[in-house]
Amino acid sequence: MFWELIDMDRCMKLKDSKCSFVKTIRFLFSLFFVVSFVLLGCGTEQKVKRLEVKLKSPKPEVRRKAALSLAEMGKPASSAVPSLIDLLKDEEDIVCGSAAFALSRIEDSSVANAIPILIQLSLEDEFEFTQRSSLDALVSLRNLSVPELIPLLSSNSDLKTRLIITEALSRIGSGAVEATAVLIDTLYDPNETIRENAISALERIDTPKSSEALMEYRAGVISSLLNRVKNIRKKIEMLDTEINTEIEKEIASLVKPLPTKIMPKGEFENRAMYEKRVKEIQQKDLENKQKYEMDKKTIQNSAAERMDDQSKKYQNQLGSLRTELILDDSQFEFDFGKYDAEKEIFPNAVVKVHESSVVPPYRWQLEIPLDRAKTFKESVIQGTTGTRVYVSIDHVKATAQVSKVETIELNVSEF
Numbered sequence: 001m002f003w004e005l006i007d008m009d010r011c012m013k014l015k016d017s018k019c020s021f022v023k024t025i026r027f028l029f030s031l032f033f034v035v036s037f038v039l040l041g042c043g044t045e046q047k048v049k050r051l052e053v054k055l056k057s058p059k060p061e062v063r064r065k066a067a068l069s070l071a072e073m074g075k076p077a078s079s080a081v082p083s084l085i086d087l088l089k090d091e092e093d094i095v096c097g098s099a100a101f102a103l104s105r106i107e108d109s110s111v112a113n114a115i116p117i118l119i120q121l122s123l124e125d126e127f128e129f130t131q132r133s134s135l136d137a138l139v140s141l142r143n144l145s146v147p148e149l150i151p152l153l154s155s156n157s158d159l160k161t162r163l164i165i166t167e168a169l170s171r172i173g174s175g176a177v178e179a180t181a182v183l184i185d186t187l188y189d190p191n192e193t194i195r196e197n198a199i200s201a202l203e204r205i206d207t208p209k210s211s212e213a214l215m216e217y218r219a220g221v222i223s224s225l226l227n228r229v230k231n232i233r234k235k236i237e238m239l240d241t242e243i244n245t246e247i248e249k250e251i252a253s254l255v256k257p258l259p260t261k262i263m264p265k266g267e268f269e270n271r272a273m274y275e276k277r278v279k280e281i282q283q284k285d286l287e288n289k290q291k292y293e294m295d296k297k298t299i300q301n302s303a304a305e306r307m308d309d310q311s312k313k314y315q316n317q318l319g320s321l322r323t324e325l326i327l328d329d330s331q332f333e334f335d336f337g338k339y340d341a342e343k344e345i346f347p348n349a350v351v352k353v354h355e356s357s358v359v360p361p362y363r364w365q366l367e368i369p370l371d372r373a374k375t376f377k378e379s380v381i382q383g384t385t386g387t388r389v390y391v392s393i394d395h396v397k398a399t400a401q402v403s404k405v406e407t408i409e410l411n412v413s414e415f
Contacts (some may be wrong), residue, residue, distance in 0.1 A: 003190070003249035013060065016135060019334075027293060027359050027383065038118050039364035048070070048073070048079055048080050048239060051066045051069050051070050051077075052079075052080050054066035055080070058097070060095050060281065063087065063092075064100075067087060067099045067101070067222055068102065070084065070102045070106070071101050071106070072105075073106075074105050074107070075107060076103050076269055077093075077106055080106075081106060081110045081114075083098045084102050084106075084114075085113060087123065088100060088103075088118070088134075089117070089119050092345060093125070093127035094127075096127075097127055097130035097133050098133075100118065100121060100133035100134040100136075101129075101136070103118070103133075103396070104133055104137035104139075104342065105140075107140045108208075109141075109144065109163060110140055111137060112144045112145070115138065115145050115148050116148070118135075118137050118138050119145075119149070119275070121134035122134040123136060123152075123160070123161055123164055131162075133306075135167070135168055138168055139168055139172055139253060142175035143172070143176070143177075143178065145172070146169070146175065146176050146178050149169060149179065150178065150179050150182050152165050152415050153179070153182050153183075153369070153370070154313070154316075155312075155316055156184070157316055157319055157320060161189060162186070162194050163193060163194055164322075166183075166198055167197050167373065168381040169183060169198075170198075170200040170201040174206065177203070180207065180210050180213075182206075183198045183201050183202050183211070184209070185216075185228065185317055186198035186223075186273055186320070187199065187202075187213070187217050188224070188225045188320075188321045188322050189320055190320075190321075190322045190323065190324075220358075220392075221325065222355045222359055222391060222400050223358050225322060225325070226358055227401055228321060229321060229393065229395050232314055232321075234316070236311065236315070236318075237313045239307060239311060239314070243306065243307040243310075244303075246303055246306075247299055247300055247303045250299045250303075251296055251299055254295055254339075257259075257285065257289050257291075257292050260280055260281045262278055265363075285340040291301075318395050321393070321394060321395065323393050324390060324391065324392050324403070325390070325391040326390055326400075327389040327391060329383070329387065330354075331354055332351050333352045334349075334380060335350045335351075335352065336377055336380075337349055338407070339374075339377070341370055344368065344369055344370050344373070345365045345367045346365070346368065346373075346377075348365075349363070349364055350362065350363045350364075353391065353402065358400055359391060359402060360401060360402075361402075362402030362405065385408060386407065387405065387407055388406040388408070389402055390402065390403045390405070
């Protein structure tokens with residue numbers, strides 16, 4: 001029994017010794033990781049500072065490599081963002097592009113300070129690397145850059161600008177919710193690529209409003225376009241009334257001066273004093289009246305400027321809408337009618353657009369040589385001969401009509 005107790009005591013001591021050893025090892029490992037983390041952090045910070053110094057090197061190649069090294073570091077290099085923004089103004093295109101590339105990889109909110117110059121570079125720089133890198137940086141900022149991009153799309157008719165901005169919004173996707181309204185307008189842009197970018201952006205935004213707009217657009221392109229034209233024209237027509245109402249409200253808020261009541265000559269006031277007092281009152285009344293008229297004029301001029309600006313905005317929106325649509329086979333029916341072999345024409349050929357409520361049928365005499373007439377009719381019915389139907393949109397009257405019909409394989413006279 002005694003020896004058993006001794007053995008148990010030895011085991012307990014040995015166990016305690018092992019526990020202490022394990023605890024010591026754990027502590028040392030923890031200490032190692034903490035020290036490593038601190039040293040690593042310090043190392044990263046020091047590396048960023050060294051690279052920032054190199055960004056100011058007189059040698060373009062050194063500046064370029066420093067910017068690319070910061071790009072590789074990504075988010076940890078965020079403290080270098082101000083220096084990289086300064087480098088966007090570098091005279092060397094490759095250095096400027098490398099700085100933009102680094103900003104696109106760092107993905108820090110502080111990059112938002114560079115939005116104006118990034119927009120300028122993405123739209124105007126002739127060096128593709130700089131242009132694309134600047135656009136990438138704008139996209140990386142997501143919703144932060146959207147407010148700056150919207151005006152460029154809503155009030156700009158330049159094709160290149162609209163292509164680049166819609167691409168950016170498409171890539172930003174769900175972060176571009178704020179741009180939903182202007183993207184809906186862009187669905188009716190004359191340029192196919194711009195329309196595709198707008199569709200892509202609205203699909204990725206994926207809100208009830210964007211989904212509804214896409215559904216309406218796909219259900220009836222012509223009807224939707226005409227509705228858009230009508231809405232804009234209505235806004236233009238109502239603009240004069242709205243501005244005049246604003247003018248009336250603002251003028252009504254002014255205090256209209258009334259003539260001051262002049263008290264009779266006082267007991268202790270001689271004629272000269274009285275006349276001086278009257279003159280001063282009349283002068284003051286005149287000044288008040290002049291100020292009132294000046295304030296009215298200012299309101300009217302300001303309103304006229306607002307009206308002019310808004311009118312231009314609406315006209316730009318109208319001008320950005322398509323004036324012609326090319327329909328595919330799913331959007332119309334082609335009825336030849338009976339062929340007149342003597343005159344070698346289909347005298348009653350007609351195209352009926354499926355959106356017949358907004359596009360009237362298009363009738364014309366389709367001239368086809370007798371030796372080709374039967375084959376041609378069969379090829380169109382079978383779909384081996386393509387048919388293009390062009391629909392023109394009148395923005396003034398807000399109407400649509402088929403302007404011409406073309407066949408792909410045969411040179412056919414349309415009238």
